Each structure stands twice: as C-alpha cells, then as structure tokens.
Amino acid sequence: MEAQSQVQQSKSIESQLVITSPLDLLFNPRSVAIIGATPRENSVGGVITKNLLTKFKGKVYLVNPKYDEVNGVKYYKSILDVQDEVDSAVIVVPAPTVPKVVDECIRKGVKVAIIISGGLSEVGEEGAKLENELRRIVQNRIRVLGPNCIGVYNAFNGLDTFFLPEDRMGRPKPGPVALISNSGAVAGAILDWAARRNIGVGLAVNYGNKLDINEAELLEYFARDSRVRVIVMYMEGLKYPGEGRKLLDVMREVVSIKPIVVYKAGRTKAASGAVRSHTAALAGNYEIYKPMLRQAGVIEADNLTDAFDMAKALATQPLPRGNRVLIITDSGGMGIQSVDALDMRGLQVPELSESLQEILRKQLPPLAVTRNPIDLTGSATDAMYKFVLDTVLPTSYVDMALIIALMQIPGLTINLSNYIVEARRFNKPIVVVSFGGNEYVAKFENHLEENGIPVYHAPHRAAKALWALYEYAKIKGVVRGW
Amino acid sequence: MEAQSQVQQSKSIESQLVITSPLDLLFNPRSVAIIGATPRENSVGGVITKNLLTKFKGKVYLVNPKYDEVNGVKYYKSILDVQDEVDSAVIVVPAPTVPKVVDECIRKGVKVAIIISGGLSEVGEEGAKLENELRRIVQNRIRVLGPNCIGVYNAFNGLDTFFLPEDRMGRPKPGPVALISNSGAVAGAILDWAARRNIGVGLAVNYGNKLDINEAELLEYFARDSRVRVIVMYMEGLKYPGEGRKLLDVMREVVSIKPIVVYKAGRTKAASGAVRSHTAALAGNYEIYKPMLRQAGVIEADNLTDAFDMAKALATQPLPRGNRVLIITDSGGMGIQSVDALDMRGLQVPELSESLQEILRKQLPPLAVTRNPIDLTGSATDAMYKFVLDTVLPTSYVDMALIIALMQIPGLTINLSNYIVEARRFNKPIVVVSFGGNEYVAKFENHLEENGIPVYHAPHRAAKALWALYEYAKIKGVVRGW
Numbered sequence: 001m002e003a004q005s006q007v008q009q010s011k012s013i014e015s016q017l018v019i020t021s022p023l024d025l026l027f028n029p030r031s032v033a034i035i036g037a038t039p040r041e042n043s044v045g046g047v048i049t050k051n052l053l054t055k056f057k058g059k060v061y062l063v064n065p066k067y068d069e070v071n072g073v074k075y076y077k078s079i080l081d082v083q084d085e086v087d088s089a090v091i092v093v094p095a096p097t098v099p100k101v102v103d104e105c106i107r108k109g110v111k112v113a114i115i116i117s118g119g120l121s122e123v124g125e126e127g128a129k130l131e132n133e134l135r136r137i138v139q140n141r142i143r144v145l146g147p148n149c150i151g152v153y154n155a156f157n158g159l160d161t162f163f164l165p166e167d168r169m170g171r172p173k174p175g176p177v178a179l180i181s182n183s184g185a186v187a188g189a190i191l192d193w194a195a196r197r198n199i200g201v202g203l204a205v206n207y208g209n210k211l212d213i214n215e216a217e218l219l220e221y222f223a224r225d226s227r228v229r230v231i232v233m234y235m236e237g238l239k240y241p242g243e244g245r246k247l248l249d250v251m252r253e254v255v256s257i258k259p260i261v262v263y264k265a266g267r268t269k270a271a272s273g274a275v276r277s278h279t280a281a282l283a284g285n286y287e288i289y290k291p292m293l294r295q296a297g298v299i300e301a302d303n304l305t306d307a308f309d310m311a312k313a314l315a316t317q318p319l320p321r322g323n324r325v326l327i328i329t330d331s332g333g334m335g336i337q338s339v340d341a342l343d344m345r346g347l348q349v350p351e352l353s354e355s356l357q358e359i360l361r362k363q364l365p366p367l368a369v370t371r372n373p374i375d376l377t378g379s380a381t382d383a384m385y386k387f388v389l390d391t392v393l394p395t396s397y398v399d400m401a402l403i404i405a406l407m408q409i410p411g412l413t414i415n416l417s418n419y420i421v422e423a424r425r426f427n428k429p430i431v432v433v434s435f436g437g438n439e440y441v442a443k444f445e446n447h448l449e450e451n452g453i454p455v456y457h458a459p460h461r462a463a464k465a466l467w468a469l470y471e472y473a474k475i476k477g478v479v480r481g482w
Numbered sequence: 483m484e485a486q487s488q489v490q491q492s493k494s495i496e497s498q499l500v501i502t503s504p505l506d507l508l509f510n511p512r513s514v515a516i517i518g519a520t521p522r523e524n525s526v527g528g529v530i531t532k533n534l535l536t537k538f539k540g541k542v543y544l545v546n547p548k549y550d551e552v553n554g555v556k557y558y559k560s561i562l563d564v565q566d567e568v569d570s571a572v573i574v575v576p577a578p579t580v581p582k583v584v585d586e587c588i589r590k591g592v593k594v595a596i597i598i599s600g601g602l603s604e605v606g607e608e609g610a611k612l613e614n615e616l617r618r619i620v621q622n623r624i625r626v627l628g629p630n631c632i633g634v635y636n637a638f639n640g641l642d643t644f645f646l647p648e649d650r651m652g653r654p655k656p657g658p659v660a661l662i663s664n665s666g667a668v669a670g671a672i673l674d675w676a677a678r679r680n681i682g683v684g685l686a687v688n689y690g691n692k693l694d695i696n697e698a699e700l701l702e703y704f705a706r707d708s709r710v711r712v713i714v715m716y717m718e719g720l721k722y723p724g725e726g727r728k729l730l731d732v733m734r735e736v737v738s739i740k741p742i743v744v745y746k747a748g749r750t751k752a753a754s755g756a757v758r759s760h761t762a763a764l765a766g767n768y769e770i771y772k773p774m775l776r777q778a779g780v781i782e783a784d785n786l787t788d789a790f791d792m793a794k795a796l797a798t799q800p801l802p803r804g805n806r807v808l809i810i811t812d813s814g815g816m817g818i819q820s821v822d823a824l825d826m827r828g829l830q831v832p833e834l835s836e837s838l839q840e841i842l843r844k845q846l847p848p849l850a851v852t853r854n855p856i857d858l859t860g861s862a863t864d865a866m867y868k869f870v871l872d873t874v875l876p877t878s879y880v881d882m883a884l885i886i887a888l889m890q891i892p893g894l895t896i897n898l899s900n901y902i903v904e905a906r907r908f909n910k911p912i913v914v915v916s917f918g919g920n921e922y923v924a925k926f927e928n929h930l931e932e933n934g935i936p937v938y939h940a941p942h943r944a945a946k947a948l949w950a951l952y953e954y955a956k957i958k959g960v961v962r963g964w
Binding site: 042122123164165167168169170181182183184185186188189190192193194195196197234236265266267268269270271273274275277278279283302303304305330331332333334335336337339340341342343344348349351366367369371373375378406407408409410435436437438439440441457458459460 | 666676756786787814831922940
C-alpha cells in the first residue's frame with residue numbers, strides 16, 4: 001500500500017487540461033484502470049502495467065483476480081471493486097472475456113475503454129461474433145478504442161499502452177507531432193525510430209479494428225489539442241461505407257487549423273489483397289483518393305520518412321509568403337543538387353540583384369559565387385554564412401532558405417548552428433542539409449533540431465520539406481497572390 | 483632517419499598487383515612523393531603528409547625546401563634530390579609553382595601527378611593561363627589527375643590525398659564500391675557518410691579540372707580492378723566537346739563487366755548556371771542524356787543515397803533470373819508498403835501456389851497470412867522466418883526476397899540475422915527492411931551488412947535496390963526470356 005500511494009503521489013498533477021470530450025479522456029484521463037494488469041514483465045499486460053505504474057501522471061488501478069498485491073501495489077478483482085472514479089480502462093484480457101469486462105466498465109461509469117486484446121473480428125467468424133456482441137454492449141454507453149490495437153502513447157502525461165518493452169521500442173520525447181496509424185506495428189516502429197532521431201512525437205494512436213473511435217474523430221481531437229502542431233496519418237484503407245466522405249470533410253476542416261500529412265499505403269492494385277488481409281479494410285482506388293486528398297488540403301507523403309521530413313518542417317517553421325528559395329552552400333555540387341530538387345517541386349531559386357551581389361562580393365572571398373546558390377566553397381567559415389544569412393534572408397528577394405553545410409570542411413564549427421538559429425528572427429522558413437557521419441556533423445545537427453531548425457540528409461528531402469511549407473501556405477492563403 | 487625507415491618498413495608490402503597502365507600507378511604506386519609536404523597539421527599539405535606517413539603501404543618521400551627533417555623524417559629540397567624511383571607525386575604547392583614542379587617530376591621520371599593545388603583555370607584568366615602552361619609541359623610525358631582536386635582514396639593501401647582531417651571526414655573500410663566524383667566536397671562528404679554507415683568504399687577519386695585523366699579512363703581502370711564490384715559515379719556535367727560520346731562508349735563496355743550506378747546532378751535548366759560556376763562544365767540537356775545513359779546500360783540513381791542503396795545490393799547480391807519477389811514480414815503494414823513499392827518499379831509479388839501455402843499453414847500460427855506477402859504478424863519468431871525462407875526461397879515461384887523485420891517485436895532476436903545470412907545459399911538476391919532505432923535494430927542491421935545482406939530503412943529503398951539488380955540482370959542477359 002505504501003508503494004501504491006507513492007506511485008500515485010509521484011504523478012497526480014497534470015489534470016489542468018479542461019476536459020471537453022470523451023476523446024480528451026482517451027488521451028488525458030485523470031485515472032486509468034488496467035484490466036488484465038500483471039507483474040509478468042514481458043507479456044503485453046506486463047509491459048503496459050509497468051509503463052503506467054512508472055510513467056503515468058495520474059491514478060492507476062490494477063485489475064486482475066489472480067493477484068491481491070504485488071510489490072506493495074494492490075490488485076482489484078474487478079473494476080467494480082474500485083471505489084474512486086475511473087476515467088479510462090485499458091483492457092488486456094483474452095478475447096472471450098472482453099464483452100464481460102466492458103460491461104463492468106459501463107456499470108462502473110468508465111468513459112473510455114482502450115481494448116488492446118486481439119482475437120476478435122480479425123481472426124475469423126468466431127471472433128467476429130464476439131466483436132458483434134461487444135458492439136451491442138457498447139452502444140454509445142462507453143467510447144472504445146480498438147479492439148486489437150496498440151492504443152495510445154502520450155509523451156506529455158506518460159499514458160503509454162504501447163506494449164513493446166523499452167529496450168525494443170524507444171519512446172520519443174514530448175513534441176508537436178501527433179501520429180494516427182492504421183497499423184500498430186508501424187506505429188511502434190515509427191516511435192522507436194523517432195525516439196532515436198530525437199523527433200518529438202507527443203501523441204500517437206492506433207485504432208485497430210475501429211469498433212467505435214475512428215480516424216475522423218481522432219483528427220478532430222488533435223485539431224483542438226494545442227500541443228499538436230502537425231498531424232501525421234498512416235493509412236492503409238477504410239472499412240465502412242461512407243467513411244471516406246466523412247473523413248475528407250473532417251480533413252478539410254482540420255487543415256484550416258493545422259496541417260495534416262498523410263501517407264496512404266496500399267496505392268497499387270497489387271497491394272489491395274494485402275490491405276484486405278491486414279486490417280479487413282478496402283484500400284480503395286488511389287486514383288480516386290489522390291485528388292480528393294489534395295482537394296481537402298492534405299499534404300501527401302510518399303513514404304514514412306517523407307511524412308516525418310515534412311512534419312518536422314511544418315511543426316517548426318513559419319509559412320513562406322512565396323516560393324523563392326535562397327541557397328547557401330559550402331559545396332557547389334550540393335548547391336546544384338538542391339536547385340534540381342527545388343525546381344522539380346516548382347520552387348524558385350531566383351538570381352540575386354546585382355547590387356545585392358556587389359554587397360556580398362565585397363565581404364566574401366574572390367572564389368565565392370554570389371548569384372544564388374551562394375557558394376562559399378571549401379573556404380567557408382561560420383562568419384560567412386552569418387553574413388550572407390543576415391544580408392540576404394531579410395530582403396524581399398527570397399521567401400525561405402535552404403542552407404547546406406558540409407561539416408567536413410575544417411573552417412566550420414558548431415557555432416554555425418547558433419547563427420542559423422538566430423536567423424529565425426527573420427520569420428522565414430529555414431531548413432538545413434547536412435551530409436556525413438563524423439561527430440561534428442552529429443553535434444551540429446542535434447543543436448539545430450533542438451532549436452527548431454529541421455535538418456535533412458539530402459537536398460531532395462529538404463526541398464520536399466520546403467515544398468510542404470509552401471503548399472500549406474497556399475492552403476492557408478498566406479502566399480502573395482493566392 | 484630511424485623514424486623514416488620505420489615508417490617505410492611498416493607499409494612496404496602490397497605491391498603484388500601487376501602494374502599494367504599509368505592509372506594503376508595512380509591508385510597503386512609503390513612510392514609517392516608529396517611535393518609541398520608539411521608538418522603543419524591542419525593545412526591541406528599537412529593532412530596529406532600525415533595520411534600518407536601513417537597509412538600508406540609504400541614508400542613516401544616528403545618534398546619541401548623549407549624543412550630538412552621533422553620528427554626524424556627527412557624532407558627533400560626538390561623531387562630531383564630523391565635517389566630512388568618515384569611512381570607518383572602528390573602536388574600541394576601554390577598555383578604559380580605547379581608548372582615548375584611538374585616539370586621536375588617529368589625530369590625525375592615520375593609517372594603520375596595528383597595535382598591537388600587549386601587557383602588554376604577555375605579562378606579566371608590568370609589561372610587559365612597557368613593551366614595552359616601546365617598543359618604544354620605535361621603533353622603525354624606524365625599522367626595528371628586534377629588540378630584543383632581532392633585526389634585519390636584507396637582503402638586497400640592507405641593512399642589518401644583527401645585533405646580533410648580524420649575528425650572531420652571518416653574513412654570507409656576497404657570494400658567493393660568505387661566512387662568517381664565530379665565534386666571533391668561531395669566525395670569527401672560521401673566518404674564520411676559511408677564510413678559511419680559501415681559501407682565499404684575501397685576506392686574513390688575526384689578529377690577536378692580534368693586537365694588529363696577523365697571519367698572514361700577512370701571507369702576503364704575500375705572495370706579491370708578485381709577489388710571493385712560496382713562503380714558509383716557522381717556527375718554534374720562534361721567539359722570538352724566529344725567527351726559524352728566517348729564516355730557512353732566506355733560505359734557500355736564497362737557495364738558488360740560490372741555495374742555502373744550514375745547520379746547525374748544538374749538535370750534541370752534551373753541548375754545549369756550553377757553547374758557552370760561550379761566546375762566550368764556544361765550540364766548538358768538531361769532529356770538527351772537520360773535515354774543515352776539508359777541505352778549504355780548504366781543504372782541511374784535519383785540522388786546520392788539512392789546511388790549507394792543500389793550499389794550495396796549490386797556489390798553483394800547474385801543477379802535474379804526473373805522479377806518475382808517473395809516478401810516475408812512481421813508487419814502487415816510494411817508488407818503493403820513493399821508491394822506498392824515493388825509494383826511501382828515493375829516487380830511482381832506472385833501469390834504462392836495453394837500446395838505451398840498449405841505447407842506453410844501447417845507450421846505457422848493461424849493468424850499468419852501465407853499468400854505473399856507472408857505476414858508472420860507480431861507473433862513472429864526467428865524460427866518462422868527461417869522456415870519460410872528455407873521453404874519458399876529455393877522454389878521456382880520466386881526470384882528474390884525482400885525481408886521485413888521490425889525488431890520492435892519481442893519474439894525476434896539477433897539470431898534472425900544468421901538465418902537470413904544462411905539463406906544466401908539459395909543464390910537468390912536478398913534484401914532486408916528494418917525500421918526503428920533501438921540497439922537490437924542496430925546490432926541486427928550491422929550483422930546482416932557485415933555478412934553481405936544489404937539493409938534498408940524503408941520499403942521503397944529496398945524495392946529500388948531489387949529493381950537495380952533486376953535491371954542489371956536484364957543487361958547481362960541472365961533473366962529468363964531476355
């Protein structure tokens with residue numbers, strides 16, 4: 001009992017959020033019961049039990065008739081035995097028991113159930129029957145995420161039902177990206193990847209068989225959560241008739257508030273069978289989807305990394321007022337690659353006025369190229385970058401900056417990242433291309449990203465990120481002439 | 483003198499290679515003189531001096547009239563003072579002195595000069611005059627790489643004129659990839675990147691102003707060097723009339739021996755100005771280039787990482803006899819993404835025969851999908867992968883394998899990499915998709931790559947690599963029906 005109260009004490013706070021909808025309670029419950037909690041470390045229930053006991057900033061109640069107390073933490077026989085109010089229940093019991101425990105949750109007045117348990121409609125007829133029984137019980141009396149899902153990850157309050165142990169799946173730091181994933185395994189791999197790359201994914205959710213809560217509602221919730229600055233969606237297909245229309249309507253609304261980046265897998269006819277066997281969803285005809293997504297103002301990604309490349313920029317950069325890009329580089333070759341990549345995306349690399357070039361030429365070494373790309377060559381120094389940034393970025397000739405810094409060049413130091421971060425004051429988007437593997441490179445990149453400047457390991461990726469900013473700027477109507 | 487002989491002793495061997503052309507001496511000289519050698523650590527000459535003294539497995543002579551002896555290593559006033567035969571000279575003197583020292587090299591009987599020095603035709607009229615003077619002196623009496631280049635990196639014998647210090651540019655391990663780069667800075671960044679990613683780039687070269695040795699000759703040399711299994715070219719443009727035709731002819735010949743992967747930057751009209759200011763080359767009309775490269779049998783990359791993604795597979799995998807891909811996955815979502823990516827590249831994911839699926843179903847858990855993609859789901863174990871690989875890969879239904887292993891799933895261990903490596907015995911190409919950031923992921927990936935199985939962090943990158951193998955298989959005529 002002592003350990004229990006300690007646990008509860010150490011995480012009570014947080015509940016400053018005003019609770020306005022059941023989905024608020026999905027992500028920000030004040031109290032959570034784990035039904036199927038267990039001390040067995042590497043089981044699904046065990047990982048969730050450990051996650052919530054050690055990290056969740058709210059009250060946790062463990063429910064499992066097999067235990068009375070483990071390591072001083074009390075176990076309840078049933079959720080009905082808990083005296084206090086319980087906002088949310090995480091359900092990790094065998095499929096046949098799910099209807100019964102959900103019924104108990106309803107009787108207890110629990111508002112949201114996250115049903116992790118699999119073995120329902122996804123396994124065939126027997127499971128489908130169980131899921132139908134569950135549906136009959138639920139009927140608007142409780143909100144349900146899942147079943148057959150990996151649930152919710154909230155880096156802000158430690159609510160984490162992702163049942164992969166920490167040594168297998170890193171947890172990303174709190175940050176402005178929210179993820180809605182059609183696939184639990186893909187969501188887990190993304191979080192692990194984001195954690196290592198220091199990308200702040202504050203909220204993530206997978207909805208499994210989608211008995212109740214769906215993509216549209218999750219989008220609506222994230223649109224209202226001010227901690228979220230960009231929403232990434234991984235989609236394979238839709239399940240129910242009419243869902244697509246509703247989803248597109250919601251997307252259109254949400255996009256007026258914050259950007260949505262969608263990666264739709266299952267684009268090809270060849271993949272439609274695989275989509276069906278994966279989540280019983282219909283991949284749909286991508287040729288029809290594509291223009292509709294575009295019309296809804298969604299930014300489409302071509303793969304998972306592409307989605308996060310764009311999300312990083314959308315989450316951190318101001319929107320450009322036009323499509324003209326200033327390129328500063330210490331490598332002519334990387335400058336050329338960047339012009340190609342920007343041009344292919346419809347962005348411009350305008351030549352600078354003669355008078356502006358004259359100002360640059362006076363300060364830069366004779367070999368430097370001042371047209372744009374501004375090539376500082378292998379003789380580049382931090383100070384040259386600073387001079388060019390401060391001289392050109394605030395002018396009306398350019399709307400955003402793509403800065404290439406090959407840190408192999410000995411004239412550059414980590415201090416360059418400070419100059420780049422300082423250039424945020426011009427309120428124009430800035431992205432950086434860095435390429436290499438030495439420790440200067442890593443330090444440089446980390447410092448930039450920690451200070452709101454996204455870094456890319458290839459010019460085409462940086463160009464795509466600037467394109468996304470420009471696309472969203474057009475949608476929001478901030479571009480001159482749009 | 484003692485330190486000098488010690489240095490020489492520690493690196494004499496290597497010269498087992500039969501010297502058949504001056505370009506052999508460019509990459510495999512028995513002895514090298516550094517003209518402009520210096521003990522000043524971070525200068526261009528200093529880095530090269532240190533590189534060669536500490537790593538080169540051959541004789542090194544230091545030439546600089548300013549010094550007699552530093553740390554027990556003798557300096558010569560002029561190369562003419564060296565008594566022994568000198569195969570190659572690395573020249574790092576101010577531009578105006580270059581013609582004179584090259585003349586001395588010729589008189590000394592040196593076969594190849596790597597002229598690192600810049601300040602020649604690339605800086606304007608004055609420099610162009612110097613370069614013309616140099617051209618008159620050279621006239622077939624000595625072979626010249628450069629001027630204005632970063633020179634040669636040979637991981638096999640330690641010949642390394644890349645003048646970026648080790649803490650700024652990692653050096654890749656010896657390996658089957660050779661790099662020909664139009665840009666010195668890009669070459670340096672690639673090596674640094676490859677070193678960190680453990681990609682074996684055994685040989686790399688940048689030819690700078692291309693006074694003499696050009697791409698075509700370097701290709702011919704790499705075609706003959708049996709340590710090279712794939713050649714990566716980074717190109718921006720060509721300089722001299724008629725060069726393109728010659729280069730394409732050589733490419734066609736080389737491709738019959740080993741694959742060439744080309745990334746051509748400066749594709750867009752927008753970039754042509756930047757190409758001109760970078761290396762005084764003409765970007766050329768890419769719309770004309772593209773089909774010609776294709777006709778020559780070259781495999782085209784869309785960016786630098788793409789080039790190395792494909793090179794990794796071409797350097798390690800056997801060629802497929804058809805375009806049918808077996809997909810094994812522990813994530814339905816990743817399977818779907820892979821089908822999309824393969825289908826977009828014209829590769830097939832054939833459904834397996836009912837009898838083969840029956841065999842699989844008997845051994846795999848009921849939730850596994852056996853059609854192809856074979857989805858082992860989150861319950862996957864190493865043994866299931868091994869069973870599917872051993873059962874399906876040797877059959878005549880498939881020509882290659884794309885294996886997806888999300889190592890977030892606790893049922894998988896590092897041992898899975900052993901099973902995958904063992905499947906090389908079926909003599910069909912295998913590539914692996916891994917996604918995430920935890921240490922299991924890193925160990926798994928390293929073990930695979932060290933044992934000749936290329937790993938990719940996204941399905942579309944793995945699909946592109948398989949496509950490259952299939953393309954090259956068609957060129958080599960090993961595909962059934964081609």
